[in-house]
Amino acid sequence: MAQARGYRVCVVGLGSMGMGAALSCLRAGLAVSGVEPDAERRRRFLDAGGAAAAASSADLDCGFDAAVVLVVNAAQARAALLGPDGLAPRLPRGAAVMLSCTQSAADAQALAAELEALGLLVLDAPVSGGPVKAEAGEMTVMASGPEAAFERLAPVLDATAAKVYRIGADIGLGATVKVIHQLLAGVHIAAGAEAMALAARAGIPLDLMYDVVTHAAGNSWMFENRMKHVVEGDYAPRSAVDIFVKDLGLVTETGRALKFPLPLASAAFAMFLNASNAGFGREDDCAVIKTFAGISLPGTE
């Protein structure tokens, strides 16, 4: 932890994942600043010991060793780094930027090229694990980039990640691994919804169907987690339908870029689009089950 002393990091985006990462960095003894538009979140971060927080990097002293970008998508990452009042031109040369949003390999490569032209080190490093693991400093990081970027970011990776997968030196590999992971996550949610909808149509009690599947070879992490919401009739968003419209959009975009057929991901993408179009975009992603007509679901009579 010796290297943590005096190390200054800026977390861009104090949402559920970003806040968790920022708090983990604080616990590890790093000097942590935050860029976040929401005043209440900035206050929470400062109360926890944050060195500084602002809605714009123009209002911060930007002599950071590193920045961690945990916004929602590539467009937000680009705006925060290279837009008006963007952070990147204010960083010292040799600072490292960890790009941790879920984005396409092409977007990661384009953004990294511009950052490297400013003399910055870049790590293509999407994360997973959810808010609870982020807050515990136990994210999973899927990273690719030059060895120097890994080294410069070591204090941040030590503080925030339980596991760092080193995928290679090429920017874009990290993004691709995350996109492929999201292919599975999205298809599994949609498949769970399709199976539970069929059970409802066939007159099988959904709690019993859930019990059978979660104790057998048909189970998935997503089935166990999300279909519990369906059984309980609870569509309060932990992760929303529109997140998978975005992520399966990236998956199908990746397939198109590689001219590679993705029959299941394409079908699942259409199911989430259908759900969003029907007005369920901000409900929990398991609300994709509501697009099946002629069935009665718990809590939705």
Add this chain to the structure above:
Amino acid sequence: MAQARGYRVCVVGLGSMGMGAALSCLRAGLAVSGVEPDAERRRRFLDAGGAAAAASSADLDCGFDAAVVLVVNAAQARAALLGPDGLAPRLPRGAAVMLSCTQSAADAQALAAELEALGLLVLDAPVSGGPVKAEAGEMTVMASGPEAAFERLAPVLDATAAKVYRIGADIGLGATVKVIHQLLAGVHIAAGAEAMALAARAGIPLDLMYDVVTHAAGNSWMFENRMKHVVEGDYAPRSAVDIFVKDLGLVTETGRALKFPLPLASAAFAMFLNASNAGFGREDDCAVIKTFAGISLPGTE
């Protein structure tokens, strides 16, 4: 276990699941006979303590309390029970027949109606868990039928199952639960193959992709089990592509019968048909990944 004494059961089909069930019944002290065309399997069963075994029930004393049918599909079950030299007409009135193959609800209902007309009790009781759990007497049974059938089969269920799901009184519910389970199992194998194929196309090392997914929310039981075979380049069949051609065929048949759309199961069914048509029908079901062109897979150079 008092009721086990003198209880006579006939296991029809001494394949991997049937042999396991038969051995479990022997261990529980039941008098067990077997119907099986393969002489080597009959010998193994007799060596383990089987009371009698024959290729046809015409060669057995059929005064059984119960019969357990563990053949591959509905057609084999019908032939074994009601075909020439079939077992059903030789059973005493009041004996119970446990129908444990994977079949459609319609097939289960049609078969049960004919068996009940002969004065037999019928349990619609598909199983899961694989050969290892079958041999340990720890199958999962998804059962529907009249209470009297459950009672008559209690010694068999006690001997062979770790868990019995009682789905209801109507024949067909058990079959449907199994079919819906197979929807998930089949889609998860196909999704795993699609994801790993995309990883291969994108230049991600497959062992690393496997490691990421199996430690994250994109995991499924089937991904973890079957994609390991892909990583190891091992297509020796534990369960073959053609089994999922059959099972996803039942799934789509169930959707048609209920006029219910199954976009993912239909896409996965097409993928397994494509694999079978390409000559991989008898390989391990993970060989569905071989239908993706332009990728190089471990062990298949």
